[in-house]
Amino acid sequence: MNSILSSDRMKNVHSDIRGPIFEKAMEMVSAGIDVLRLNTGNPATFGFTMPDSVRTALINNVDKAVGYCDLKGMPDARTAICDYHVGKGLLNLTMDDIFIGNGVSEVVNMAMTTFLNPGDEILIPSPSYSLWTNMAYIVGATPVLYRCDEACEWYPDVADIRKKITQRTRAIVIINPNNPTGALYSQEVMAQIIQIAREHKLLICSDEIYDRLVMDGLEHVSTAALAPDMPVLTFNGLSKSHIVCGFRCGWLAISGPRQQIGSLIASITKLAAMRLCGNALTQLVIPAALEDEESTKALIAPGGRIYEQREATIKALDQIEGISYVKNSAAFYLFPKLDAKKFNITDDKKFVMDLLESKHLLLVAGSGFDWPEPDHFRIVMLPEPKVLTKAMQDMGDFLSTYRQE
Incomplete structure (x- = not known):
């Protein structure tokens, strides 16, 4: 029997958030390697819990x-x-x-x-x-x-x-x-x-x-x-x-x-x-x-987790030579820019894979968001501030000697 071919409409469909690099990260996790997954905006993974109002409504009306x-x-x-x-x-x-x-x-x-x-x-x-x-x-x-x-x-x-x-x-x-x-x-x-x-x-x-x-x-x-x-x-x-x-x-x-x-x-x-x-x-x-x-407002006010996680991330990024960013006003994402000349980056997916293998830190390349140049990546700022600070420091250490050939 001949192989069943995919529809032509699937040719350009892509999901880099859970694509090949994510699959590599899951292989590493299965092998016992601790990977910090900053690829998916999934708050529950990082200890966030649903508000009591939601839990009560669900239990009382199930x-x-x-x-x-x-x-x-x-x-x-x-x-x-x-x-x-x-x-x-x-x-x-x-x-x-x-x-x-x-x-x-x-x-x-x-x-x-x-x-x-x-x-x-x-x-x-x-x-x-x-x-x-x-x-x-x-x-x-x-x-x-x-x-x-x-x-x-x-x-x-x-x-x-x-x-x-x-x-x-x-x-x-x-x-x-x-x-x-x-x-x-x-x-x-x-x-x-x-x-x-x-x-x-x-x-x-x-x-x-x-x-x-x-x-x-x-x-x-x-x-x-x-x-x-x-x-x-x-x-x-x-x-x-x-x-x-x-x-x-x-x-x-x-x-x-x-x-x-x-x-x-x-x-x-x-x-x-x-x-x-x-x-x-x-x-x-x-x-x-x-x-x-109120439960949502508490997350985004000074002292709230989402607010403080953003502040920790950008403070740590400020110490990395060759990275710039526009501070986000909403959500928990940042889309920093790499100095392409400094790092000679021609393939943003390779950069993300190299970082994963070196520092066990999983990001998503900018091309995964239909960005045309290989010079951006997305950070999901959901771990606790101290975890994000350490992750950015690890990325800075990686970039201090990184240059694509």
């Missing part, structure tokens, strides 16, 4: 999750999500505009399947979380990368966005706060992107999963709140803000003029019906989690 629930999600959960987004300025939103999925990944897949045809183009930031480019490939569309400018706080380059639009462009993705840079975009740059979408009649996909993890007294403003006249798909969830990544709790809120979003809602409803429903256990905790703002 019997309600035995059967299939509504195909869009439990009414109480969708009402809580709707109220949350209305509180952030989304006008005329109802619970019927909310779809709860098994993580944001599922609802992104459902959405892109409904509005993209083979050959269509979708604008996606670079760097970006690879979910977006991968899903575009899977549905047969073409991801077109627009550049975010490190020299301007990692804000999207509006001029580059304009240059990338063609007759095939159907939508634009905004990741704010951003993964992997941790940047929080200004309202000014958001207004410029929205205006481009308005002029070219583009659907806006706004990934806002880190909107509750914003530090330094800054405030996140939802894209849809700035564009009430535009169709906007807002993606969010509880994985990071309430330490429940394994619950796979994500959702989609669809807003905008009714005559423009009705067909999209109907199509996504068909896909939601096909999979019967999202995980009902996760939906039990949504109302309690969204009501509990």
Whole structure:
């Protein structure tokens, strides 16, 4: 029998966060080597625990999750999500505009399947979380990368966005706060992107999963709140803000003029019906989690773990010659830059592998986030401050003699 070939759509799909270098790290762990895994934003791995509000809601209501629930999600959960987004300025939103999925990944897949045809183009930031480019490939569309400018706080380059639009462009993705840079975009740059979408009649996909993890007294403003006249798909969830990544709790809120979003809602409803429903256990905790703002705020305030872990990381990085960075304002990611000339780095994946084998420290290369130059990498700042300090010191020791041949 001939080998079964993969679909052509899988050719460019990649997941460097859990790709070949990660597999090498797992081989090392199996061999008894202690590897510090700074590749995945998984707080529970580093001792974070879910809030008591979430645990109580789950325990007290678990019997309600035995059967299939509504195909869009439990009414109480969708009402809580709707109220949350209305509180952030989304006008005329109802619970019927909310779809709860098994993580944001599922609802992104459902959405892109409904509005993209083979050959269509979708604008996606670079760097970006690879979910977006991968899903575009899977549905047969073409991801077109627009550049975010490190020299301007990692804000999207509006001029580059304009240059990338063609007759095939159907939508634009905004990741704010951003993964992997941790940047929080200004309202000014958001207004410029929205205006481009308005002029070219583009659907806006706004990934806002880190909107509750914003530090330094800054405030996140939802894209849809700035564009009430535009169709906007807002993606969010509880994985990071309430330490429940394994619950796979994500959702989609669809807003905008009714005559423009009705067909999209109907199509996504068909896909939601096909999979019967999202995980009902996760939906039990949504109302309690969204009501509990304090547990999340405690993490990002001075003295809180996420805040102090960031401070420890950048303080240690400041001591390493040949590394620069833009301090993140949100999430728990940093996207530092290596001096390519100093280290002669032509292959960022080789750099990450060499570091893993030398110092047992696992990072993700910048190319894993669709960054075109081999000069960046992402750090997940989730271990305790002293662990991160030691990890950065180990990286500095490694770089003190490193140069690619």
